[in-house]
Structures are given as structure tokens and as C-alpha cells.
Amino acid sequence: MRFKKQKRHRRTVRFFSVNFGFRQPFKVLCDGTFVHHLLHNDLTPADKALSNCLSAPVKLFTTSCVLAELKKLGAAQSASYQAARKLAVARCDHEKKVSADACIEDVVGENNFEHFFVATQDADLRKKLQKVPNVPLIFGLRNALFLEQESKFQRDFVKSSEEKRLHLTEKEYKALEKRITSVSANADDEYLVDDEGLGCHNPGLQPHNTRNYSGKERDVKDRVRFKRKRAKGPNPLSVKKKKSRENPNRASGKEVKADDGNAESKRKRKRSRKGKTLAGTDVAV
Template sequence: MRVKKQKRHRKVVRFYSACFGFRDPYKVLCDGTFIHHLLQHRLTPADDVLAHLLGARALLFTTRCIIGELRSLGESHSEALEAAQELITARCDHENRVSALVCVESVIGETNSEHFFVATQDVDMRKKFREVPGVPVIYGLRNSLFIEQPSSKQKEFVKSTEEKRLHMNEAEYLKLHKKNLKDEMANNSENDMAEEPQVRKNISTAKRMLGVAEKSKFKRKMAKGPNPLSCKKKKRKYDTSIAKNQDRADGGPTKKKRIRKRKRSSKPDAPTS
């Protein structure tokens, strides 16, 4: 049973997220009756309990008028007053304190632009916000919390505005039109760059058919620099005779003498008598 209840709550949260733009973290505007109910049934810490209910992180808000109303109730609501003073204070433009219903109604406005969940135990306040599109209501029943299902008026409002949400508004149409113009200009520039070589090729073919020569074929011969080999300095030949005389003068190497070898005959000596 608990799993079914949780699925039903998640479905309601998805409805308001898809149709009215509610986003995580969810803002919950609590009045004095709801804060007192949480403390009375020990549903603490309140931000964790509401985060479990909504399936995402929750930020708890109240107003100065609600805090003033709790202060006027005396000692019976002193604990609720201390808890309310620890919550985030939503801005209300009331110089003098007004009732919680009037204050919350002024904060929500006609369209609930701040995307508040209204948490209350006040029956009149719950009936009031069933008629306002885009305002989900949270209430407590003993030690459990519930989210009211979207009313028939809220569902009718969603159906009537569905046609507008499906189609582009004027600002979105202008933005898309500008983007299409930029893309078209970029494509045209790319096509021009791709066609340029083909145009040049066609011009050269036409010149050839008309007998007009291109400038590149009649390049004028310009004087070039001298041949680098002809500019090389001649090497000086080395005179060997000068080197020999220089060696002799310096007592250098002298000419070797030829050594003669005696030849011995192979005939035997004559016998002596």
C-alpha cells in the first residue's frame, strides 16, 4: 500500500514538472498549521520528510505574517514559532500583519511564478488553491503526508494551454529564423569556394578555344646569375722540384747510394796438378 501511495505522489510531481515547469530543489511554502502538525506528530526533520514525499530535495519557506500569527497564538504554539523562525523567509510586501491565507495568496499570485508547493492544514486554503492552476497542495493526515491530486480545473487549464506549448511562440520563431539565415549564408559561401576552381578551368578552356594564350606560357627570360663553378678560384699547382731543393737545404732526406752485389759463377774450379 505504501508503494502505491509513493507512486501516486511521484505521478503528481511529474505532472506539475511537465506542465508548469517545477524543478529540483522544490520550494515548499509552509503555514503555521502545517508546522504545528509536523511537530505534533514528530515528523522531523521536516526537510527530509518532504524530500521523501517529493522524491527530491526540498527547501522550506514561510513568511513574516505567518511567524507573527504563530507569535500571537501564545505558549501553545511556541515550539512551532521557533521552528518557523528557522525556515527561509519568503518576501511579502505587507507592512501590517495579515492572515496566513491572504499572505500566502499574495506570495503565490495568479500564476505561481516562483513554483511553490503550498503546505497547509487549513481547509479553506486548500479549497482556494484547488482553483488556481499550477499550485500543488500538501497536507498531513496523522503521521503521513499527502499531495492533493490535480483538480479538474487545473487539468482543463493544461489542456487549453497544450496547443500553445506544442507550437513555437514569436520569440522562438524569430530565433529559429535567424539561425536558418546564418546556416544558409554559410552553405552559400562553401558552394562558392567549391565552384571557384571549376570557373577557372572553364575560363582557361575558353581562352584555348579562342586562340588566346595564357600569360604563363610567355614568361620573359630574365638574366640569371653567373655560373658558380666559373667563379671558383684556381688551385695553385705544387712544384715538386722546389720541394726537393728545400729538403736538401734543410738537411732533409738524401739520395740513397746504390749497393752492387757480386755475382758468383756456378762453374767448378780447375784441378791443380
Template sequence: MRVKKQKRHRRAVRFYTACFGFREPFKVLCDGTFVHHLIANRITPADTALANTLGAAVKIFTTRCVLAELRSLGDSYSESLNAARCLLAARCDHENRKSAVACITEVIGENNPEHFFVATQDAELRKKFQEIPGVPVIYGLRNALFLERPSTFQHEFAKNSEEQRLHMTELEYKMLKAKKKRKATDEERYSSDANEDNEDHILKRQDLKTNVKRNRIDTKDKVQFKRKKAKGPNPLSCKKKKMQGNKDGASLEERSVDNSTRNRSRKRKRPRKNKKTTEAIAKRYMADLRSQRNS
């Protein structure tokens, strides 16, 4: 049973957060009957008990009119009055004291703008809030707290609001029409400006071409560098062509001739001196020696 209760509470909280914009930490507005029920059944601390039911952090509120009503009930409610004084005070602009039911209904209003969870033990007030969209109700049963399921009215209201969000209102439709007209006029202006800019650009190009032609006539022709053409392969690195046909005899003869020429070229030619020249040189040498001695 406890697991089913928690699932039901989670489903209800998810409905209110998705359809009506409730956010953590959740605000809980308590009346005097609920505070008295917590004290009588020793459900303390109250913030942890409410956080367990809602599955998130909680802030507990009450109003000055609720405190005044508890004060008027006498000493039997003094403990619940002291507990209610520790809670946060929700704003209610009532100069004269009103009943707790009237005060809470005015704070909630028609759409519950502050997104309050209302905690009460009053059955009539619980039924009343089921007919107002976006008002979840918490109540106590002995030592346990329960969150009421969303009513059929609240489910229908959520569906209708979703359908209204999908469709445009008259004001939005008029705004969209005006935006389209502005866009069309801006595009026309842009296209006209672009055409004018293109014409100016063409005229400037023509002026530049004429100036360039005049300058070319005045200035001398510069040397134009010729591009290097692709040359043939290096003949030294290429292989010689082989002779085709049956010319073995001729090739052998050519080889022998080449070898003979090579051998001849390799022989070193030494200068040969004649015998006559050597004898003449010897005679001169001897004559010189004799003359030196006689002297």
C-alpha cells in the same frame, strides 16, 4: 499501500513539472498549521520528509505574516514559532500584518509565478487552491505527508493551454505575414542585383577577349611543342616470323649454309711468312755481324 502512495505522488509531480514548469529543487511554502503539525507529530527533519514525498530536493519557505500569527497564538506555539524562524522567508510586501491565509493567497496569486508547493492543514485553503491552476497542495495525516492529486480544473486548464500553444495568436500571424513580405522584397532586390552583375561580367569578358586578340597580333608566335606519338615495338625484342608451308628441305639447306659461314668466320686467319723472305733476313743479319767483327 506505501508503494501506491509513492506512485501517486510521482505521477502528480510529473504532471506539474510537465504542464506548469516546476523544477528542482522544489519550493514549499508552509503556513503555521503545517509547521505545528510537524512539531506535534515529530516529523523531523522536515526537509527530508518533504523530499521523500516529492522525490527531489526541497527548499522550505514561510512569510513574515505567518510568523506574526504564530507569535500571537501564545506560548503553546512557541516551539513551532522557533522552528518556523529557521525557514527561509518568502517575500510578502505587507506593511500591516495580515492573516496567514490572506498572505499566502496573495503570494501565490492567480498563476503561481514562483512555482510554490503549498503545505497547509487548513481544509478551506486546500479547496481554494484546487481551483487555481498550477498550485499543488501538501498536507499531513498523523505522522505521514501526502500530496493531493491534481483537480479536474487543473487538468482542463493544462489541456486548453496545450491547444493554445499549437495554434498561432493574431500577433504571431501578423508578424509572420510581415516577415514573408520582407523576404519577397529581398529576393526581388537580390535577383535584380544578380542580373546587373551578370551583364557587367559579360562586358568584362568581351573586353578581355579583344585585348587578347590585339596582343596576339603584336607578339611573335612561340614554338609549340609537339606531342610524342606512340611508336612501334622494338624489332630486336620481337620474335622472327616462322615460315609457313612444307619448306623443310629449304630450311635445312639454309641452316647448313649458315652453319658453314659461321664456322668459317670463327677460324682465325694467321699471317703466313714466305721462306724467301726469311732467308733474306737471315743473310742480312749475318752480314751485319761480320762487318761488326772486321771493324
């Protein structure tokens, strides 16, 4: 249950931060009823209890009218008065002191420029402030603090403001029309006749520099021309040297010649003459 409550509080804080620009540390404007509730339920120190509720650092404020109202209540609220005096005092500009709820309504105003979180136990005051678009409300229940979810009025206000941002205002629309007429008049005067003297139709708005000219005819270069990178040869220091190859024909020729000589030498045989006889004699030598 506690985890769901913290998740709901973070979502509400994100809603006001994104749509209305609330920033940390958050300013919390406390009235007398809320200070009394903190003391009665031992939710002290107050800044720590509120920072745990909002999951962010906080600064506590009150008004001089709230202090005057607590002082009038006498001894019954003396502890609350002493605790409220320790808080920072927000400027309310009331010469004559008014009630605390009226003072807080005036400080918040219609736009809540100071981005105050209002902490109060007054149910009627919370209902009134729910009609102000950017006022988050804090209240206490026993020993726990709660941040009210954004009201339906606040959600509708954010939705309508987002839709308005998507459309042009009357002032912007008139300025756009004036610009269109001036540009179209200049374009008609400049491009009414082409180079051959023939009439040309200028449909709508055309920028001044959108005529179809080739790049050579323009005096000013439209594009920056970069030098095209071309493929380069390999690094000569990283290339191996080519090995010189011997002529295979020469080597083979030598071998052939050598082989032929061997063959011839082998073919020549020395014959023994033991069996030969001298001519004219029958005796063998």
C-alpha cells in the same frame, strides 16, 4: 499501499515539472497549521519528511505574517513559533500584518512565479489554491504526508494551453500575412515576363531562387561537388610475382628426340657370324 502512494506522488510531481517548470530542490511554503502538525505527529526533521514525500530535495519557507500569527497565539503555539523561525522567510511585502492564509494567497498570486509547493492543513485555503493552475498542495494525515493530485481545473488549463500552442496567435498571423503579400509582390514584379517576352503566370508564392536553370547557367554552384572515387589497381607490393613457365613444346621435343635415338639404337642389332661360311668353302669359320 505505500508503493502505490509513492507512485502517485511521483506522477503528480512529474505533471507539475513538465507542464510548469518546477525544478529541484523544490520550494515548500509552510503555514502555521502545517508546522504544528509536523511537531504534534513527530514528523521531524521536517525537510527529511517532505523530501521523502516528494522523492526529491526540498527547501522550506514561511512568511513574516505566518510568524506574527503564531506569536499572537501565545504559549499554546510557542513550540510551533520556534520551529517556524528556523525556516527561510519568503518576501510578502505586507507593511501591516495580515492573516496567514491571505498572505500565502498574495505570495502565490495568479501565476506562482516562485514555483512554491504550499503545505497547509487549512481545507478552505487548499480549495482556493486549487483554482490556481500551477500550485501543488501538501497536507498531513496523522503521521503521513500526502501530495494532492492535480485538480480538474489544472488539467483543463494544461490541455487548453497545449491547444493554443498548436495555433498561431493574432500577432503571428498578421505578420505572416504581411510577409506573404510582400513576397508575392516582389515575385510578380521580377518574374512577370520571361526571357522571350511572353507573359507568364506566377502561381502563388515562389522563392526567389527556385527557377529551373541548369547547373551550367548558374554563376554560383548550388551543390558541393565531391571528387568521385574510382576503383584503383591492387597494391604492387602485395601481389605475388608471376612464375615463368617453360615452353612445353620444347621440352616435349627433346624427349621425343631422345626416344627416337633409343629406338634406332635398339633396332640396330649385332648379328653373330658363327654360322657364316666363307664363300667358296664348305668349312665354317
